[in-house]
Structures are given as C-alpha cells and as structure tokens.
Amino acid sequence: MKKASLFRVLLLLLASVFLVTAGGQKEGAAKEEKIRIVHFHHTQPPFDEIHLNAAKSFMTKYPNVEVKFLMYADADLPTKVRTALVAGSEIDTFNIGSFQSTWFMENRLVEEIMPSAFGKQTVQEVIDMWEKDAIKKTGGFYEGKYYGLPSEMSNYAAWINIAHMREAGLNPETDIPKTWGDFVDVAKKMTKDEGGVRVRNGFAINLKASVFPFLILHSLMEQKGLDWGTEDGLFASLDTKEVVEALTTFTNWATKDNIFDPGLFDNEREGFGNGLTSTFLTGGAWYWGVLDEYTVPREDVTPFRYPRYKDGKDIGGVVYGYSSFVTKQARNKEWAWKWLDHFLSHPELDIVHGNYQPRKTLDPTLADKYIPNNDVFGYERQHGAIILASTKFNEIQDAVGEAVNRVVFRGISNEESIRILKKEVKSISE
C-alpha cells in the first residue's frame, strides 16, 4: 500500500515536470520566431523614459523583433554586464561609460562596428555619422578599431551658486573664478560655519568614491603639462614636482583653505542641489536635468569654465562619455547593430534634458536652446582632458583617490603620499 502511494506520488511529479518543460518548449518555440535583443543600460532619470520609448518604437517599426531593455544603477552596471557575459546569459547590447569600456574591448567581448547594419559600406562611413573624434572620446575605440557608438558625450564644468555669491557680497558678473587662486578666495567667502559646525561648504567632492577626486586631479595634472591620458604617462609624472603641486592644490581645499569639510555630506551633486555647497567640479550639461530634482532653482546656479593655473595649460574638465556595444555572443548581430542605430538616432530627445549626443543629425541650435550656458560646455569640450584609457582604470583611480585621502584624513604630506602612490601604481602595473 505504501509502495503504491509512493509510486503514485512519483508518477504525479514526473507528469508535472513533463508538462512544465513541454509548455516551456512550446513557449520557446513561439519566441524563436521573434528576434530577441536584450540591452543593458544604466538608469538615469529623466532619460529612462526616453530610452524605453526608443525600444517601443523599434518594436513597432519591426514587429518581428523584441527588445528587452534592462536598467541598473550606473555603479553596478559593469559588474552586471561582466557577470552576464561570463555566465553566457542573454546580453546582446549594452551601454557603458568610457572609464570601463577599455576592459571589454581588450578582452574581445564586443564586436567591431558592422557597416551593413547602417546601410553603409565601410566602418569610416559609420564613424562619419558622428562628430570628429567623438567615438574616441566616448570610449568606443581601442587599438585602431572601432567597437562602440556614442550615446552621450559629456564634460565636466565647474558649477557655482550665484545666490550664495550675492549673499557673500560677490558679483556673479565679475567674480566668477578664473584661476585656482580665485576659486579658493571665492569659495572661502561662501563657506559657512555656525557654532563651530560647518553648515555650508564652499566646495565639495565625494571622497568616498575615488573616481571623483581622480577626475578632478586628472584635469589639474593635465593643466600642469603632465600626461595622465596613458598609464605610462601617469607613472612617469609621479617623479615630477608638478604632480606634487597639483595634488597640493586639491588637498589644500580641505586641509589648509578650509573650504571643504567632508563630514557635511557625501554626494556633492546632491549637496549642491540642496544648497549645502556653493561650488562643485563634477557636473556635465546633464546636471541641469538632475538639478531639477532638488531644491536649488536653476536661476540660482551657473556653470563656468574650470579654473586654470596662471602659468598652466588651457585644459578644462575631463571629457568622457558612454558608448553602446554589441556583444560577441549576440545572437543576431546585424539586428543588434540596427537596434543601436535606432536607439542612438534621436539625439534631439536627449538634448531637451541636457544630454549631448554627438551625432551629426543633431541640430546644433538645439544644444544652445536646451543647454543653458552651452557656450561654457562647448568651449570646455574643445579643451577637455581626455580620460585615461586603461584596463586597470579602477585600481589606478582607487590608488589616486587614496593618495588624496591620505593627506586629507591622515595628515601625511603630499610628497610622501605621491611616493606611496608611485609604489602602488608600480605594483598595479606588474
């Protein structure tokens, strides 16, 4: 009797498994008729809706194609993409920042541009659809080959709260800082303490995330004539007095000039938007759209050109971007490129919120129309520092961030910090 019951239970289990797998195969068979493209992207309001609509319009145009648009936090996206690629999961296309893209290109995980998908004969014809050097600046080019297409080209400008300037007796027309010396003087006047507690920073940067101090330092170093665009250039620069001067400029903001207290808040974009800092150096044209989420109104802020050293090079904030790639494991590469062509063919929608896509079809007057102070961003873009291209970017950036933190939090001298940085960078390169 017991054996009979056990037999019946096993039979029922087998039947269920059979039904589930048969149903799955049927569903799979139905899905096989449609071409499926899975795209990974970083989430960034207010652009998320624009991107989802692009997927919908592509599917409307090509009913035989299904686009699954997956969004993740920007900081998590590289890990998500790597994990999906290694596990052989569904990932046909993805969008990634120029800081991270080198690793994917070096490890041959992405396809070279396919001209036929764009109705072109050669790769050069596809490249010519975008502004000159745009693909290089946005991380889609590696060792002579083109792999990615730009979805965004940005550059950092400096930002200042002009309401705070007026409050401090400064004139926004004439007192916008032009040199790093001016920058400190202006920031000092806008810094506020109450009862010995910092309530408003004159300047702020997120020291927890090493990418931000790294990017600012990158510009300072390039202004000093050092080459931080390559690993070799960066390592060679660590033996110069200019590297100490640039690091000292940065660390003095916290240790000597007292315009920056890292204890007030972490995220400088949030802090600036909430009026807790009067300046910051890590905002692109896209920040206009982000600012609208916070309490400080647009009319109270203005971007301005990165300050320069009096005797330094005319180099602004870093130029960086995001590019879209087709993976080596994409099931239908031609359709994947077609999807990217469609996805990247409406730059006029992104520009409304300040996101600049360097496609030649973009009406240049729209940038002036929708990006307040586009003259600042345009000039800085022409004079921006090109970001370091390295597969060890994360490690190097962390080491540089720690070089800053050692001085700010441990009181180590800038010279000693550079000496330790040199040792770390050497170890990373081995």
Place this chain on the structure above:
Amino acid sequence: MKKVGYYNKLQRHGYVFILPTLLFFSIFLIIPMFNAFQLSLFKWNLVGPKIYVGLENFIRLFKNERFWNSYLVTLHFTFLTVIIITFISFWIALALTSKLLRFKNVLQSMIFLPVVLMMVPVAVVWQFMFQTTGLLSVIFVNVFRFNIPWLTSTKITPYAMILVYVWKYTGFYMVMFIAGLLGIPEVYYESATLDGAGFWARLIHITIPQLKNTLILMLVSCIIFTFGTFPLQYVMTEGGPSRSTEVLALLIYKEAFMYIKFGYSAAISVVFFLTLLIFSVIQLRIFKSGTT
C-alpha cells in the same frame, strides 16, 4: 534482529530527510569553498583562461601593505566588538532574568528589535546621524559643546563602526545568554544562598561555569560573523576614510568585482577562512581543556 532492521530503516529515512539540506550546503557552501581554494592558485580575470601561478597570489598578498592594513582593521574591529558585545549582552541577559526587574518582555523586545532590521538601511540611517549636521553631532554640540568627526577621522570612524555593530547585534547574543541562564537549575542558587554565597560568588562559581557551553557558542559565532562584516563598512564608508575601515571582506569584494582579480581575491578569502578556522580551533581547545 527485527529491532536492528527497524533502526537501520529509521537511519536511512533520517538521511533522506537531511539530504535536501546536505545538497543545499554542498552546492552553495562546500563546492564554492573548494572552488575558491583552487582559484587562489590561478590568475583569472573572469573572461580569459585561468593561468596557473601556484602560490604567487599568496606571496603577493603577504607582501602587500593594503592586505595587512585590512587584516589589522578586521582584527581590531572583531576583537573589540566581540568583547563589548559579550560584556553588554551578558549583563543585559542577567538583568532580564532577574526577578527584580519589571517590564522584562518590553525591554527584551526593544533590545532585540535592531537584530531584525536589515543592515543596509541601518547603515544609511546611522550615516545620516553621524554627519556634521546629523542627530549625534547636534546632541554633542548642544550638550557637550564639541563635535566628533564620526566618519571623517581615521581614529574615530572605526569606533563608530563598532558602535553601530554592537547596537545592532547585542540583542541576538542577549537572547543566547538568556536561554543559557534559564537552563541553570534554580536549586544551585538556592543551595549557594543557604551556604551564604553573595551575588558575586554565585556569579563566579555557578553562573559563569554553567554558561560555558553558551559562551563557547556565543564567542565562536560572534567572532565568525563579526570577522566577516561587510555591508556596514560598504554602505557607510566604503572602507574610508583612507582605508581605516577597509575590512577583509570589503577588500575581497574590491579585488574581485572592481579590479577583476579573481585569483588574488580567492587567495585573500583562503587566508580569511584559515584565520577563522584557527580562531575556532583554539577557542574550542581552550574551553575543552578547561572542562577536563
């Protein structure tokens, strides 16, 4: 003969019942552990081929100042946290099992409440409280007329981490001690009282010896969990300021997922495992020798 057959049958059924758990642990614990041991002997960037490097990863990490910094930060955090948690949870448990205290159930629930909260939101809230204009700073400035740089001092931030961790987990170990205390027969205390033993004598000669097994369990589990701390440091400081709170688990995460050095990261995790194994064996031997 029939009895032996019946017990054998019971034992077979027992194995069937524990099979799902055994499978689960094998797939998610044992196999990954051996995988990590194997991976520690290779250089691997996740997508390329695994390159056998022998003990090179271990040699590199033992020469690496950052590894030793993380190791010492973790030891410091663990050592102090375990001592503080043991001390506080024991005394709270003692108070809550005392006949003199009222509203014991309410107090017990309040102290246990942080245990059930997820660490990530706890870390976020404490982070706000630690900021320059946060709750703790406001209290210190208004009451004590000075501010503490909770998260911006390499000397103070590690203790801020300990504070949050102790606040969160004291309730858990308090419950362990309560269970242990309630298991001590009342007759021991009655006899001791009749013989004229005071509070401290009863504590030292009855309570603590009777709690030996509970203490072993408490210490071993506390050390293991505390040594492996990760979300607190990841959310609140990301290892800062200046790597003063960069615990081993955080370093393992960074080496694997940010620097894509899986072999090296696996080597650190092997050292992590061996450290805990040595701790646990030493502890068990000390307590075992105490018993004999």
